Amino acid sequence: xxxxxxxxxxxxxxxxxxxxxxxxxxxxxxxxxxxxxxxxxxxxxxxxxxxxxxxxxxxxxxxxxxxxxxxxxxxxxxxxxxxxxxxxxxxxxxxxxxxxxxxxxxxxxxxxxxxxxxxxxxxxxxxxxxxxxxxxxxxxxxxxxxxxxxxxxxxxxxxxxxxxxxxxxxxxxxxxxxxxxxxxxxxxxxxxxxxxxxxxxxxxxxxxxxxxxxxxxxxxxxxxxxxxxxxxxxxxxxxxxxxxxxxxxxxxxxxxxxxxxxxxxxxxxxxxxxxx
Numbered sequence: 001x002x003x004x005x006x007x008x009x010x011x012x013x014x015x016x017x018x019x020x021x022x023x024x025x026x027x028x029x030x031x032x033x034x035x036x037x038x039x040x041x042x043x044x045x046x047x048x049x050x051x052x053x054x055x056x057x058x059x060x061x062x063x064x065x066x067x068x069x070x071x072x073x074x075x076x077x078x079x080x081x082x083x084x085x086x087x088x089x090x091x092x093x094x095x096x097x098x099x100x101x102x103x104x105x106x107x108x109x110x111x112x113x114x115x116x117x118x119x120x121x122x123x124x125x126x127x128x129x130x131x132x133x134x135x136x137x138x139x140x141x142x143x144x145x146x147x148x149x150x151x152x153x154x155x156x157x158x159x160x161x162x163x164x165x166x167x168x169x170x171x172x173x174x175x176x177x178x179x180x181x182x183x184x185x186x187x188x189x190x191x192x193x194x195x196x197x198x199x200x201x202x203x204x205x206x207x208x209x210x211x212x213x214x215x216x217x218x219x220x221x222x223x224x225x226x227x228x229x230x231x232x233x234x235x236x237x238x239x240x241x242x243x244x245x246x247x248x249x250x251x252x253x254x255x256x257x258x259x260x261x262x263x264x265x266x267x268x269x270x271x272x273x274x275x276x
Contacts, residue, residue: 189214
């Protein structure tokens with residue numbers, strides 16, 4: 001039986017893909033053969049620690065090594081930074097711009113950013129909104145500011161998750177969705193700091209839609225125009241507010257939870273017409 005050190009590098013890299021990024025990086029101390037193998041990984045996930053010193057070390061490590069990454073395609077980049085300690089330095093915009101820029105230049109297909117709460121809004125780099133290769137985009141937490149440029153175009157995007165983000169203006173979401181012609185799966189969580197008054201979802205290609213709405217989230221109403229929708233999931237904790245829902249001829253399943261439901265409201269939301 002051959003020793004693992006005798007296996008070809010491409011097979012060793014394949015083995016490393018089954019490990020978390022941190023564990024894969026740690027194999028670099030095993031021998032010269034293993035030193036740079038992790039830099040061929042097509043999927044990267046960086047979880048920031050709670051220690052201030054370790055936090056800075058990881059940030060410096062990514063800044064140094066990500067531009068030198070050897071994989072011709074970076075399939076996915078996941079950045080996770082959850083802290084309850086506000087004194088910790090949060091991710092700097094220049095860091096995020098650099099890291100996402102490197103990944104986009106390598107044909108990035110999936111980007112997930114989950115950040116801790118912060119006092120300042122974190123802008124995503126504008127070039128992200130014109131990434132031709134991006135298929136999945138997941139953004140979570142209020143410090144992420146969705147500021148969509150006029151030239152937005154995400155032709156390959158199929159999955160979009162917006163978890164409690166903040167929008168730069170009333171038209172941000174509508175503009176973003178209007179430039180995603182291949183979008184199939186949309187999930188949106190809304191909290192009390194959500195600053196959109198009129199919530200408009202017009203996506204002809206959409207097949208799955210999930211809306212989770214906090215009881216303190218205010219809105220003037222919802223417009224949903226999704227003729228290809230097959231699955232519709234709504235959890236609305238607020239008092240009833242107007243919904244305008246176009247006919248969904250392809251709908252196969254709907255899960256509707258209205259926390260302050262009055263008699264027949266759920267049925268009316270789906271089937272009445274359109275205006276509630």
